[in-house]
Amino acid sequence: MKNFKNLLFIALFFITATVIGQTTISGVIVDESNQPLPGASILEKGTANGTETNFDGKFTLNAKSKSGVLVISYIGYKSREVAFSSSKTNLGTISLEVGGNLLDEIVVVGKGVIDLVQERKTPVAASTIKATEIQTKLGNLEFPEILNTTPSVYATKTSGGYGDSRINVRGFNQSNTAVIINGQPVNDMENGWVYWSNWQGLSDVASGIQIQRGLGASKLAVPSVGGTITIVTKSTDKKEGGTLSSSVGNDGYIKNTIAYNSGLNENGWAASILLGTWQGDGYVDGTQGKGTTYLVSLGYKPSDVHAFNFTFTGAAQWHHQRGTRLSIRDFQNFGGDDEINRRLNADWGTLNGEEYNIRRNFYNKPIGTLNWDWNINDKLSLSTSVYGSWGRGGGTGARGGNFRNRNINVFPFNMDLTEHLDRGNGVASRNADGSINYDNIVSINRSTTSPYTGAPSNYQGMLIGSNGFNSNGVNRAVLIRRASMNSHNWYGAISNLKYESDKWTYSLGLDLRSYEGFHYRVLNDLLGLDGYYSTGNRNLVNGMIQTETITASPFNDTGLSSDKIDYYNVGEVNWQGYNGMIEYNDEDKLSAVLQLGLSNQSYRRIDYFDQPNNVTSDKKSMTGGYVKGGSNYNINDKHNVFFNAGVIKRQPMFDAVFPGFSNNINQDVKNETITSFELGYGFKGTNSNLTVNLYNTVWGDRVVSRNFNDFFGANLDGSAVFENVKQLHQGIEIEGYFKPFDKLKVNAMVSLGNWRYKEDALGTITEVGNPANTGTKTLYLKDAKIGDAAQTTAFLNLDYAAFENFNIDLGWRYAANLYSDFSAIDTTFDTPNNRGALELPSYQLVDLGLGYKLEFKNQNSLKFRLNVNNLFDTVYISEASTSIFVGDTSPTVTNQTGSGVWNGIDTRNNVWFGFGRTWNLSIRYNF
Numbered sequence: 001m002k003n004f005k006n007l008l009f010i011a012l013f014f015i016t017a018t019v020i021g022q023t024t025i026s027g028v029i030v031d032e033s034n035q036p037l038p039g040a041s042i043l044e045k046g047t048a049n050g051t052e053t054n055f056d057g058k059f060t061l062n063a064k065s066k067s068g069v070l071v072i073s074y075i076g077y078k079s080r081e082v083a084f085s086s087s088k089t090n091l092g093t094i095s096l097e098v099g100g101n102l103l104d105e106i107v108v109v110g111k112g113v114i115d116l117v118q119e120r121k122t123p124v125a126a127s128t129i130k131a132t133e134i135q136t137k138l139g140n141l142e143f144p145e146i147l148n149t150t151p152s153v154y155a156t157k158t159s160g161g162y163g164d165s166r167i168n169v170r171g172f173n174q175s176n177t178a179v180i181i182n183g184q185p186v187n188d189m190e191n192g193w194v195y196w197s198n199w200q201g202l203s204d205v206a207s208g209i210q211i212q213r214g215l216g217a218s219k220l221a222v223p224s225v226g227g228t229i230t231i232v233t234k235s236t237d238k239k240e241g242g243t244l245s246s247s248v249g250n251d252g253y254i255k256n257t258i259a260y261n262s263g264l265n266e267n268g269w270a271a272s273i274l275l276g277t278w279q280g281d282g283y284v285d286g287t288q289g290k291g292t293t294y295l296v297s298l299g300y301k302p303s304d305v306h307a308f309n310f311t312f313t314g315a316a317q318w319h320h321q322r323g324t325r326l327s328i329r330d331f332q333n334f335g336g337d338d339e340i341n342r343r344l345n346a347d348w349g350t351l352n353g354e355e356y357n358i359r360r361n362f363y364n365k366p367i368g369t370l371n372w373d374w375n376i377n378d379k380l381s382l383s384t385s386v387y388g389s390w391g392r393g394g395g396t397g398a399r400g401g402n403f404r405n406r407n408i409n410v411f412p413f414n415m416d417l418t419e420h421l422d423r424g425n426g427v428a429s430r431n432a433d434g435s436i437n438y439d440n441i442v443s444i445n446r447s448t449t450s451p452y453t454g455a456p457s458n459y460q461g462m463l464i465g466s467n468g469f470n471s472n473g474v475n476r477a478v479l480i481r482r483a484s485m486n487s488h489n490w491y492g493a494i495s496n497l498k499y500e501s502d503k504w505t506y507s508l509g510l511d512l513r514s515y516e517g518f519h520y521r522v523l524n525d526l527l528g529l530d531g532y533y534s535t536g537n538r539n540l541v542n543g544m545i546q547t548e549t550i551t552a553s554p555f556n557d558t559g560l561s562s563d564k565i566d567y568y569n570v571g572e573v574n575w576q577g578y579n580g581m582i583e584y585n586d587e588d589k590l591s592a593v594l595q596l597g598l599s600n601q602s603y604r605r606i607d608y609f610d611q612p613n614n615v616t617s618d619k620k621s622m623t624g625g626y627v628k629g630g631s632n633y634n635i636n637d638k639h640n641v642f643f644n645a646g647v648i649k650r651q652p653m654f655d656a657v658f659p660g661f662s663n664n665i666n667q668d669v670k671n672e673t674i675t676s677f678e679l680g681y682g683f684k685g686t687n688s689n690l691t692v693n694l695y696n697t698v699w700g701d702r703v704v705s706r707n708f709n710d711f712f713g714a715n716l717d718g719s720a721v722f723e724n725v726k727q728l729h730q731g732i733e734i735e736g737y738f739k740p741f742d743k744l745k746v747n748a749m750v751s752l753g754n755w756r757y758k759e760d761a762l763g764t765i766t767e768v769g770n771p772a773n774t775g776t777k778t779l780y781l782k783d784a785k786i787g788d789a790a791q792t793t794a795f796l797n798l799d800y801a802a803f804e805n806f807n808i809d810l811g812w813r814y815a816a817n818l819y820s821d822f823s824a825i826d827t828t829f830d831t832p833n834n835r836g837a838l839e840l841p842s843y844q845l846v847d848l849g850l851g852y853k854l855e856f857k858n859q860n861s862l863k864f865r866l867n868v869n870n871l872f873d874t875v876y877i878s879e880a881s882t883s884i885f886v887g888d889t890s891p892t893v894t895n896q897t898g899s900g901v902w903n904g905i906d907t908r909n910n911v912w913f914g915f916g917r918t919w920n921l922s923i924r925y926n927f
Contacts, residue, residue, distance in 0.1 A: 035687070041239070049062075112381060119684075122217055122632065124214065128210045143202050157915060160284035162282065169211070176223050197363060198315065205234045210229075242258070244924070256277055278291050287357070322359065323347055324346040324412060330417045344434055381498050392558045396481050396524050407426070407428040481527065485560070487518045488515060522563070524551075569610070580596050588634065624651045638683055697729040703721060725761045735748070758783075760832075762779075795812070808849065809851075810848055811848075841905065882909045
């Protein structure tokens with residue numbers, strides 16, 4: 001008993017000493033306009049002890065000592081240090097000055113290779129989405145959709161599978177909008193596309209997003225025709241702490257994440273780790289998905305001279321998709337009473353009692369990065385980033401001559417699902433709700449296939465299917481699931497040397513990239529058969545029987561060393577880029593910048609299947625570059641104006657160099673030319689700010705490639721390349737916020753675009769696998785509106801702090817002047833006197849958010865958040881791929897018969913409808 005009393009006394013002594021030793025510091029963090037800054041970082045200098053401000057900008061911190069210094073930082077603002085003591089615990093109102101950046105809370109992430117716009121300094125139009133907004137408002141939206149609140153951005157879920165989203169900026173798709181993560185370009189090196197399913201985990205690891213419209217601030221020669229999306233991810237955090245979060249949503253969506261930061265210790269080391277999982281059934285029928293997000297970051301800062309950081313992150317996932325294009329009348333016919341069934345999916349069904357989809361995407365793309373910041377002296381610094389990425393995976397689809405068997409011919413070809421079924425195709429394997437009975441397909445595959453009788457003898461007696469071969473018992477009237485793989489190895493290095501004097505800054509940069517993309521097909525599911533007879537390899541005269549299948553999973557063997565079918569080629573792209581910058585800034589009135597870049601890109605193609613006498617192509621090298629610059633002038637502390645202008649000579653995409661999936665180089669291919677000019681104005685008041693931008697971009701010598709499956713009506717796969725396409729993109733963008741009183745903040749934007757083609761386009765069409773079979777086609781595009789993105793957008797958001805730690809926000813979004821995209825076989829533009837692209841109905845959406853935060857004395861907090869998107873369940877078309885006008889009966893437009901009208905649109909048009917009402921509820925514990 002006595003020992004227990006002694007232990008209790010000792011414990012009480014230490015607890016009392018700890019409490020007495022602590023000092024509770026409080027204050028309010030605001031910006032230059034005296035507006036609170038929620039989520040600002042408060043760190044006790046020299047320790048890993050920290051916290052963040054609440055919605056009202058308030059904070060409390062139990063300091064570990066009686067006196068010291070707080071380091072206060074916030075995205076887009078300069079960090080500030082404030083002293084405290086036991087006699088000065090209430091620090092009052094602390095104002096931060098604009099001019100910092102997204103990196104203030106990060107130990108090191110290669111600061112010199114990340115180019116960010118600074119307000120009233122950098123002459124570029126930009127909008128920044130902060131980490132707190134990503135965490136609260138993204139929910140179960142697609143990652144690019146959070147940028148729909150910014151001007152001239154149009155992001156949609158497209159067909160609706162997890163991660164199958166896309167984004168357009170100023171009318172340019174994401175192949176022509178640069179996406180940069182921690183200073184590293186991530187657009188595909190062959191086609192420029194960004195596969196957002198590979199980056200599902202960005203919502204967990206992003207510290208901030210800045211979208212730079214137009215030429216952008218990046219020194220790299222990246223495809224910033226429409227703009228640059230710069231994403232900064234979590235690195236090694238200065239302060240110790242972590243988070244536990246969990247969320248649920250519509251259609252079985254569940255997501256859980258855990259993260260921990262060790263904080264920077266006295267020896268200069270810090271570590272961060274994050275692990276997250278998600279799964280869901282999908283809003284669209286038959287689009288289940290599951291994924292994992294992971295991040296490990298290790299930082300070391302031995303002194304103020306050197307800092308190192310290694311980060312390894314990725315997101316492995318699989319999800320079912322909706323690949324078959326559907327018409328409006330398809331959505332009506334399977335909706336009941338002509339209601340639109342937005343969930344309709346023509347690719348899914350059941351097999352052995354479980355969901356099965358002919359379309360399944362699976363991928364894992366980890367990326368490892370080593371950064372080094374070297375402060376050589378007070379004026380000279382070097383930042384270097386070395387990275388590697390290894391993407392493995394692909395997507396599945398149908399294979400086999402299933403169209404030869406009406407009972408398993410379930411997928412429409414050059415017609416919508418309605419007409420396909422009206423003709424009696426696949427009726428035996430389609431259910432009344434439009435889903436597919438895959439058990440029946442397995443049964444038909446087996447019952448209609450005879451045992452194999454050919455050589456080699458070890459395959460005799462097996463049930464063998466094929467896409468076209470039909471000898472020795474091989475059945476070409478089957479349906480199997482193949483996997484088309486798109487794996488790659490990507491290595492790169494970026495380095496930037498910067499010299500800063502009192503008013504001048506000079507920099508020289510290097511950008512090296514090496515990319516190898518592997519494209520091939522393998523077997524995934526034989527659906528009851530024993531093997532598949534492949535004739536795709538022209539090096540094998542008699543074809544090849546294959547029985548090996550892979551599992552469509554991001555963690556399994558993706559078949560790079562397995563037997564392949566149909567095609568197997570490798571694309572090699574190498575890049576050397578050099579850049580320089582001169583910048584002037586007098587820290588008061590005037591800033592100006594001039595940037596120059598030069599790049600060399602080489603292309604080479606290797607084809608192991610389709611080029612018997614030409615396995616490896618010659619190498620094609622092309623030189624490109626850019627010159628851009630601008631200036632900002634601060635009229636006074638409230639008003640500023642800026643301009644920027646530039647010319648980009650951009651190398652073409654891989655398919656433009658090697659058209660028709662062959663190794664024959666297009667000798668006439670040339671660089672695309674982009675010229676841009678922009679004017680901007682900014683106002684920053686006490687309770688408001690406003691920005692206005694006017695832009696004019698001309699894109700000339702553009703090369704557009706399209707693949708299709710009906711070469712001049714001959715039912716052959718074809719590839720079309722249209723050269724000398726010229727586009728004009730003009731517009732005005734207005735963005736701002738207003739705070740009429742303390743508890744209400746209003747954000748708004750409006751963008752008005754005028755995007756159209758300036759000239760007709762002449763193209764060459766080549767049969768896939770037979771480059772000698774070519775033809776020409778003219779698209780009469782002059783003055784036609786550019787489709788695929790709304791040319792008019794608007795957004796209004798009301799954020800109201802109803803009471804302490806509780807806020808409600810209501811967002812309204814408007815999209816109009818949205819036109820259909822065109823395809824290479826779309827006959828809309830076959831004649832000069834065409835009606836142009838089809839204009840789709842405008843639409844308005846309302847989103848609702850509720851947030852509440854519980855704060856604890858130990859500086860931990862618990863945050864609750866509810867998001868409801870499309871609150872009023874509005875039915876709207878988000879995009880279309882055909883331009884069939886009401887009353888158009890021309891047989892060259894479509895082979896579909898019969899049509900109706902929905903909201904002024906012919907129901908034969910292929911469209912994607914946006915999602916109806918969706919929701920998610922999350923809880924987040926910060927410690």
